[in-house]
Amino acid sequence: MDTEKVINAENLFMQDNEVEWITAAQQGDQQAFHQLYVRYHRRMYALCWRMLADKDSAEDVCQEVFVQLWQKISHFRGDSKFSTWLHSVATNTVLGHLRKQKNWLQKVFSIEDQGVEDAAVEMPELPELDKHIMRLPERARLVFVLFAVEGYRHEEIANMLGMAVGSSKSQYHRARSLLKEWVA
DSSP: HHHHHHHHHHHHHHHHHHHHHHHHHHHOHHEEEEEEEHHHHHHHHHEEEEEEEEOHHHHHHHHHHHHHHHHHHHOOOSOOHHHHHHHHHHHHHHHHHHHSSSSHHHHHOOOOOOOOTTTTHTTTTTTTHHHHHHHHHHHHHHHIIIIIIIOOOHHHHHHOOOOHHHHHHHHHHHHHHHHHHHHH
């Protein structure tokens, strides 16, 4: 019981610090912003890496996420959890990166979607499921990560990726089927 009280007290302390860090960062405090960076960097990198399936691109885009965060943190009103808002910033930054890439339409909407076979080789310490996610065809991987990992609804995903809701659902089921096949 005492351990639970200590853990809950630590969680409250962390949340209080986060509110202070956000408020200070909104006023231009770089040290407070650094604390937010330390807290969220790994999660944002993981999101970028899962969506992009490329280590170098994920590092670049993750860096861009925090540049965007610095520029947009004054817009955070606290209507949602900070982590939820930051995930939205990260997702939009990744999608913006993909749109800027040469051959965006060809790459995302090609009939012959190709999985990223060498992604698992880049980071052998990845959990097995992440290795399989990296192998998914890009469109299926994007939908799977946005729906299953990030919790977006198919309507939101369809809007973000410029596809029909039915296509989002179809790509999600395609990803699930491939993952089930590979895991089995």
